[in-house]
Amino acid sequence: MSATKFTPSIISRPVYGGLKPHGAVPSLMLANGPGGEALLELIKADPTIPGQAHVIYIPEGCGLGKTLETKGFAGYFEGASYPSILPRFRKLLADAGMNTRLYLAGTEGLIGQATSEALAAGMLPEAIDAEHRGSLARRMQCVHCKGITENVITDPFTCLHCGLSLFVRDHYSHRHAAFQGVCVDAEAPGEIPPRQEIKA
Amino acid sequence: MTIQFNDETFRDDYSYHNSAEAIRRFPFPFDKDDYMYAVNMEPHAGGREGSPFENRFDVDEHYVAEMRDREITLNEDPLRCQSLPHMELAGWDLLELIMVSKSEDYPELFSLHRDGDRWHWINRPLGIDHKFTFLDPTTLPYGPMEYITRQAQGDFAVLDQREGNLWMEAGMVTSQADWSLDFDIGMNFFEWHAPVPKAHEMGIFQRALKFLLAIQQDSPSRRLNWTMTVNPRLDTSPENYHKWGPEKRTLTPENVGEKQYLRVELQTFFRLPRSNGLAFPIRCYLISLQDLVTVPKWGRRLHRVIRDLPDELADYKGFAVNRQLIIDYLAQFDDGKPTSPGIFPDE
Numbered sequence: 001m002s003a004t005k006f007t008p009s010i011i012s013r014p015v016y017g018g019l020k021p022h023g024a025v026p027s028l029m030l031a032n033g034p035g036g037e038a039l040l041e042l043i044k045a046d047p048t049i050p051g052q053a054h055v056i057y058i059p060e061g062c063g064l065g066k067t068l069e070t071k072g073f074a075g076y077f078e079g080a081s082y083p084s085i086l087p088r089f090r091k092l093l094a095d096a097g098m099n100t101r102l103y104l105a106g107t108e109g110l111i112g113q114a115t116s117e118a119l120a121a122g123m124l125p126e127a128i129d130a131e132h133r134g135s136l137a138r139r140m141q142c143v144h145c146k147g148i149t150e151n152v153i154t155d156p157f158t159c160l161h162c163g164l165s166l167f168v169r170d171h172y173s174h175r176h177a178a179f180q181g182v183c184v185d186a187e188a189p190g191e192i193p194p195r196q197e198i199k200a
Numbered sequence: 201m202t203i204q205f206n207d208e209t210f211r212d213d214y215s216y217h218n219s220a221e222a223i224r225r226f227p228f229p230f231d232k233d234d235y236m237y238a239v240n241m242e243p244h245a246g247g248r249e250g251s252p253f254e255n256r257f258d259v260d261e262h263y264v265a266e267m268r269d270r271e272i273t274l275n276e277d278p279l280r281c282q283s284l285p286h287m288e289l290a291g292w293d294l295l296e297l298i299m300v301s302k303s304e305d306y307p308e309l310f311s312l313h314r315d316g317d318r319w320h321w322i323n324r325p326l327g328i329d330h331k332f333t334f335l336d337p338t339t340l341p342y343g344p345m346e347y348i349t350r351q352a353q354g355d356f357a358v359l360d361q362r363e364g365n366l367w368m369e370a371g372m373v374t375s376q377a378d379w380s381l382d383f384d385i386g387m388n389f390f391e392w393h394a395p396v397p398k399a400h401e402m403g404i405f406q407r408a409l410k411f412l413l414a415i416q417q418d419s420p421s422r423r424l425n426w427t428m429t430v431n432p433r434l435d436t437s438p439e440n441y442h443k444w445g446p447e448k449r450t451l452t453p454e455n456v457g458e459k460q461y462l463r464v465e466l467q468t469f470f471r472l473p474r475s476n477g478l479a480f481p482i483r484c485y486l487i488s489l490q491d492l493v494t495v496p497k498w499g500r501r502l503h504r505v506i507r508d509l510p511d512e513l514a515d516y517k518g519f520a521v522n523r524q525l526i527i528d529y530l531a532q533f534d535d536g537k538p539t540s541p542g543i544f545p546d547e
Contacts, residue, residue, distance in 0.1 A: 011394035012391040141383065143383060143441075146279070171394055172394075173383050173384070174387070175385065176383065183442040187445040188449060
């Protein structure tokens with residue numbers, strides 16, 4: 001599976017430039033699901049990278065872990081979910097030196113949250129490479145109750161927190177690493193359009 | 201000039217009203233009989249006497265009631281006022297700008313005495329008499345931006361300038377036309393305008409940004425923007441859309457003149473001296489259609505503008521569902537005669 005091509009219609013949505021090798025420098029890598037393939041392609045393009053790279057991989061049912069752990073990374077760790085790896089990721093960011101590169105690959109929710117963490121830890125945006133792989137699911141913030149619903153794949157969807165039916169607004173916040181969900185039947189309560197799969 | 205402040209509400213029983221004088225001075229936003237986006241900037245260097253353009257920060261009969269409404273909104277949702285940590289200096293800049301402007305422009309309402317960094321601020325309409333130390337946040341009950349914008353009509357976005365862009369990183373937003381400060385804070389100029397249709401393709405935002413980046417101290421600019429709102433509600437936020445949305449479906453041919461409001465934003469832009477930030481006040485004015493048509497030129501013109509507006513704009517501005525009702529109502533006041541250029545009523 002190759003990197004996702006998004007439609008260019010959402011101006012606030014980040015553009016993911018893909019993973020490009022930056023050579024044998026200290027690196028952090030974080031990937032989920034098919035994002036593991038992007039890491040494998042990266043180190044194939046430059047085999048000097050793994051020696052100084054610490055990898056966190058969240059398989060989410062993807063079987064790439066077995067291959068990744070044989071690639072000679074300086075550190076390799078498999079985690080169950082993003083929240084579960086967050087303390088480890090934060091520690092690695094806090095310990096990272098000036099010339100550390102960050103490689104992120106996988107879903108938009110993972111890339112967005114990890115980017116926010118890295119920037120908050122003082123990393124510069126130009127030190128971060130990101131590549132979208134896998135599900136087109138969106139991470140959504142309910143504009144009403146402010147709750148985040150992960151892995152939204154339909155429009156409209158039900159807010160996990162307040163239960164309102166929300167439509168997926170094409171507006172993205174870096175700070176929340178989320179798209180905006182807005183009540184779909186606000187004007188005519190109960191009039192909810194049929195659910196459609198999110199395709200871009 | 202003495203202003204009689206209205207006792208009125210912007211929610212529940214909606215007792216908001218405009219006096220005859222407030223109608224005459226309303227900032228009608230259409231200078232001709234049709235509308236399309238434009239970078240319609242002009243210097244904010246005074247204006248016609250008695251108009252909302254005369255002073256740097258217009259204070260009118262709605263001042264006290266608007267500040268009361270802001271307090272209600274903030275009590276329900278403190279996220280309407282946010283300032284990222286690096287924006288505090290810009291907050292002091294804004295406080296200074298508003299205090300100096302209001303005390304000079306409305307000396308009977310506001311006074312500012314400065315002795316070095318020891319300042320004494322008196323706001324008579326709100327009953328505030330406060331001594332504090334400029335640049336010392338421990339001497340104010342709120343951060344500087346929140347303190348002063350609880351005393352100034354309209355929303356305020358405070359923008360940081362860097363990397364050739366403007367970043368919305370502080371704001372007080374309780375009377376907005378359906379955008380969320382909490383969601384948009386931290387975005388650059390293009391990102392926070394992302395949901396606006398057509399204007400990106402027209403190059404509007406590229407030109408506007410170029411203009412705004414070049415704004416100099418003591419040379420503020422202004423423009424008007426507009427939308428339509430059912431009922432005189434200041435808080436048309438996305439946060440509360442599920443609460444005010446149903447009101448949009450209550451219009452009938454009988455009540456449209458009374459319940460449908462033209463909502464005009466007087467947007468101004470001031471360069472801030474210490475932070476090099478940009479203050480972006482967005483002052484909201486509301487007028488019912490039945491009051492608006494008492495100025496014959498405005499009734500004629502608004503009918504033509506709404507009738508001929510591209511569908512996407514009516515959609516984006518959120519009144520597509522009521523557009524025909526509005527057109528039918530306004531048509532009664534359009535006799536087909538030509539209108540004079542400019543926004544002001546004919547004498």
